[in-house]
Amino acid sequence: MFKKILIANRGEIALRIISACRELDIKTVAIYSEADRDALHVRYADEDVCVGPYPSAASYLNISAIVSAAEITEADAIHPGYGFLSENAYFAEILQDCHIAFIGPSPDAMRRMGDKSLARRTVTAAGVPTVPGSPGPVETVDEALAFARKAGYPVILKAAAGGGGRGMRVARDERELSGAYETARNEADKAFGNPDVYLEKYLDAPRHIEFQVFGDSFGNVQHLGERECSIQRRHQKLIEEAPSAVLTPELRRQMGEAAITAAKAVNYTNAGTIEFLLDSQDRFYFMEMNTRLQVEHPVTEQVTGLDIVKEQIAVAAGASLSFAGRELAPRGHAIEFRVNAEDPVTFAPCPGRLTAFHPPGGIGVRVDTAAYQGYVIPPHYDSLIAKLIVHGRTRMEAISRARRALDLFVVEGIKTTIPMHRRILDDPDFVDGRLSTRFMERFAAAS
Amino acid sequence: MLSFKEIKELIDLVTERGLSGLEIERAGFRIRIEGARPPVANGTIEAPANAAPAPTPALGGAAAVAAAPEGEGVHVITSPIVGTFYRAPSPEAEAFADVGSRVSKGKVLCIIESMKLMNEIESDVEGEIVEVYARNGQPVEYGEKLFGIRLAA
Numbered sequence: 001m002f003k004k005i006l007i008a009n010r011g012e013i014a015l016r017i018i019s020a021c022r023e024l025d026i027k028t029v030a031i032y033s034e035a036d037r038d039a040l041h042v043r044y045a046d047e048d049v050c051v052g053p054y055p056s057a058a059s060y061l062n063i064s065a066i067v068s069a070a071e072i073t074e075a076d077a078i079h080p081g082y083g084f085l086s087e088n089a090y091f092a093e094i095l096q097d098c099h100i101a102f103i104g105p106s107p108d109a110m111r112r113m114g115d116k117s118l119a120r121r122t123v124t125a126a127g128v129p130t131v132p133g134s135p136g137p138v139e140t141v142d143e144a145l146a147f148a149r150k151a152g153y154p155v156i157l158k159a160a161a162g163g164g165g166r167g168m169r170v171a172r173d174e175r176e177l178s179g180a181y182e183t184a185r186n187e188a189d190k191a192f193g194n195p196d197v198y199l200e201k202y203l204d205a206p207r208h209i210e211f212q213v214f215g216d217s218f219g220n221v222q223h224l225g226e227r228e229c230s231i232q233r234r235h236q237k238l239i240e241e242a243p244s245a246v247l248t249p250e251l252r253r254q255m256g257e258a259a260i261t262a263a264k265a266v267n268y269t270n271a272g273t274i275e276f277l278l279d280s281q282d283r284f285y286f287m288e289m290n291t292r293l294q295v296e297h298p299v300t301e302q303v304t305g306l307d308i309v310k311e312q313i314a315v316a317a318g319a320s321l322s323f324a325g326r327e328l329a330p331r332g333h334a335i336e337f338r339v340n341a342e343d344p345v346t347f348a349p350c351p352g353r354l355t356a357f358h359p360p361g362g363i364g365v366r367v368d369t370a371a372y373q374g375y376v377i378p379p380h381y382d383s384l385i386a387k388l389i390v391h392g393r394t395r396m397e398a399i400s401r402a403r404r405a406l407d408l409f410v411v412e413g414i415k416t417t418i419p420m421h422r423r424i425l426d427d428p429d430f431v432d433g434r435l436s437t438r439f440m441e442r443f444a445a446a447s
Numbered sequence: 448m449l450s451f452k453e454i455k456e457l458i459d460l461v462t463e464r465g466l467s468g469l470e471i472e473r474a475g476f477r478i479r480i481e482g483a484r485p486p487v488a489n490g491t492i493e494a495p496a497n498a499a500p501a502p503t504p505a506l507g508g509a510a511a512v513a514a515a516p517e518g519e520g521v522h523v524i525t526s527p528i529v530g531t532f533y534r535a536p537s538p539e540a541e542a543f544a545d546v547g548s549r550v551s552k553g554k555v556l557c558i559i560e561s562m563k564l565m566n567e568i569e570s571d572v573e574g575e576i577v578e579v580y581a582r583n584g585q586p587v588e589y590g591e592k593l594f595g596i597r598l599a600a
Contacts (some may be wrong), residue, residue, distance in 0.1 A: 034590060047452070050588040065589065068529035098562070101519055115550030220557040 001317050002077040003027055006070045007041065009081030010060060012370045012387060013293075015040035017079045020309035026315055028229040029073045031066055033059035035378040039369040049321050054380045063091050070100050076100035079309075083382070086292040087114055087163075103316040105215075105291050109266040113289040116318055117160040117198040123286050126265040128258045131277060131285040133200035140182040144199055148177055151201045157181065159188035160196035163414060165235025167191055170202055184278035189364060204393045206312045207276040208232065209258035209284070209299065214311065215269040216320045223256045224300050224308075224323075226369050227332050230435040233347065233422070238417070238440065239424065241335040242303045245395060245433030246278075262286060271297075271312050277437075293339070295387070298368060302334035302391040333395040333401055337421045338371075339386040339409070341377050344420040345447070355413035360405040364391045364398070367409075368390035377414065385416070395433065409429070449478065522572050523580075525593040530561035532581045532593065542583075544594070548576045556594055559587060574598040 006029040007017045014030060018041060021028045030045030042048045049069040052059035057226075059065070061084060078100055080086035089107040091124035096107070113119045117137055120130045127163035132151050134149050137160050138144040148155045148171070151285040157180055159167030171177035181197075189195035212224040229237045238271055247255070259274040264287075269319045273290045284365045311322060369386035371377070377385060377420045390400035391403055406422050424430050427443060449457070449471075461469050461482045470479040526532070534542040534557055544556050555567045556576075578589055578595030 049529060049586075054590045059589075064562055065529045069588070071562065072529065072531060372483050 002313065003075065004029060005077045005079055005103070005313070006031065006066070006073065006075035007045070007081065008060070008066050008078050008085055008379065009040060009083070010036055010041060010370075012384065013081040014039075014293075015044060015370050016368055017309055018044050020307060020313060023307075024310060024313060025272065026313070029069065029075050031060070031069050033380075035380055038375065040372060040375075049073060051386045054378065056084070056381070061191050063088075063094060067094060067098055067100070071098070075100065077103055077313075079103040079313070080292070082219050082293050082295055083164075087290070089114065101316055103270065103312050104293075105268055105270050105272060106265070109268050110291045112266045113272075113291050114163070115160055115266075116158060116163055116288050118194065120198070120286070122265050123262045123289075125181075125351075126261050128262050128265075128286045129284065131200045131203065131287060137196035137198050138181075140269045141178055142242060144177055145183050145378070147199050151199075153177075154202040156200050156202040157197050158200060159183040159184070159192055160193070160198055161192035161194035163290070164186060165237075167197075167234070168235060169362045200260055203277055203279055203285075205438045206279050207244070207246065207436055208237075208275065208287075209247065209278050210273050210275045210294075211256060212294075212297070213259050213263045213268065213272050213274055213310070214315070214321055215263055215267075215272070216315050216324070217269055217318060218320045220321050220324050221260050221263045221268060222323065223259050223323060224304050224306065224328055226252065226255065227299055228294055228435065229296065230437050231430075233440045233444075237296065237338065238337065239337055239421065240299055241333065241395075241398075242299040243330045243333065245435070252395055258284070258286065262289060270315050271308055275351060287396065295384070296336050298366060298387060298389045299334040299336045302366065302389060304328040304331055304332035305331070308409060332391055332393045333387060333398045334391045334400050335395075337388045337406070338384055338417070339388060339411075339421075340383040340417045341385050341414050342383050342417055343415045344417050347417075349379070350415040351377040351383070352414045353377075354411065356410050356411040357412075359386065360388070360408040362405075364401045365405045366391070385411075388421075399431060449476075456476065473572055520598050521577060522574065522596045522598055523592050524568070524570065524596065526558065526559060526581075526587045526589060526593055527568070527589045528561050528566060529588055530559040530566065532583065532584070532585050532587045533558045533560060533565075534579075534583045536565075544576055546576050546579060550574065550576060550596065557581075568593065570594075570596065572596055572598055 004023050004027040004102040007014045022148045028045040030042045030048040031051045032042045033052055033054045050060050051069055053067035085091040089110040092102045092107040095102045124130050134147045155170045157169045160175040167188050169180045171180050184197050185195040188197055196234050209226050209230045217222040226244050227240050227242045229240040262274050271293050272295050275287045276284045276288050280286045301308055347429040354373055359372055366389040367386055371385045390398050392401050403425050406418055449497045461480050468481045484525055548571045551573045552568045556570050557568050558565045576595040577597045580592040
């Protein structure tokens, strides 16, 4: 087992990883930029190393500074969290060369699933259904138009090196597609260093259903059930829940098997998530795989009782899946609300000093946060300040718990998306489980 | 026995609160940290803005912290990277620079080793070295103090 783990991240996920390490009696090293001197993850870790000034490129994405920090503190493993370097195969390879364990999948699995167009081809070859799309990147605007003519509009242009909801453009007719093609390529090149874009049929109001998968070094690959993440704004998730209100046991079995097949197609190890789209006819399609821990992992933890981060560490250290051969059927219902430092109506970022911060507690309430009263939220990083996760015996109990918890969540000094979540919890479509990726569009229009 | 991090936190406490001193005793170990004496001006006592008190641990092995405050005209060179600080190009060689050395802009002051690469750190000012903050072989982080240079007139 590892003696010391360096956490190559910040904020709530850095605390989450430190917590798991403490329970496993593993020493922790925090890295931080100059803007994060007062951050909680720095205070709670056993050791800390300042790796650079506030820009992410000079600090949290600074591979040589982070590897040097691991060397001078003699850390034997690095957990990358989510975002930042968590899906950077080059980083994982460097760690291999330096004999530092990377708590995540192999560089090869990351590459094969990181190229979203290659991922589609890989899983299609393994028999997993994918959204109808171009066989590879579309090299010319004519190719794009030809594919769209066959598959039918609307279509969506996606960056092959993108993912996580970034680098996408919808086109509803030929004119829009011709206009969007070059722009999409330029944006992809600027954002991801690769201009390749591919085309997919854009499904009408699908549900976003993802499966948590886990592989170990003995060839076991199992899933831990699904999460429904249909409530999104501009492809960024706002609310996630487990299990999905609409999956029948048969559909869950089929999708779970498809998720495992997809993961096995790249010899996947450690934690990962297979994202599907489910249409109104209960047909499901592979969309992409995230080769890392996800923000919303707590909802799966709440309904299965498994500590996913501890499992990641154990598997990376060579253990087999602790639940190998067993099915962890979900107990009860969990919902997560991402509390962002944003205006609840315009979503404009609102960093600043938290003059009051008192998270709710009590039965069935979990808050993952690195915020505290008096903390100044820096403007340089993402706006997530807390995750509120509720758990109940039924979806209705989880909803009533969420209403109670959000009403008792005190945050002053900045604006947050708590009022928005509170209104969603009173929306009849949400309460009755009528969700789709068009939910926020309709909800925002109705307000 | 307190860790280096805990001793550093106690020193910060003494400085921030302007304490005149702090002494802790436990079985087998005692540490006394003295605060810098505040200057008396016109009958009022003010705590200096950046006094660094000197610790006198009873147990050996605790790292010595720089006692001299940065006065005017002292330019501090900080580490631009994470790595291990070395004062000489090799273990047998002479140090690049010492207290009292006159340095010009561009003069190599030390090496910071990072991922097996030896990075030469140059002075960005002209002057005389009055303080060497880091010890040979010490791990340093971004922004860690390395040298204090009194600027040439």
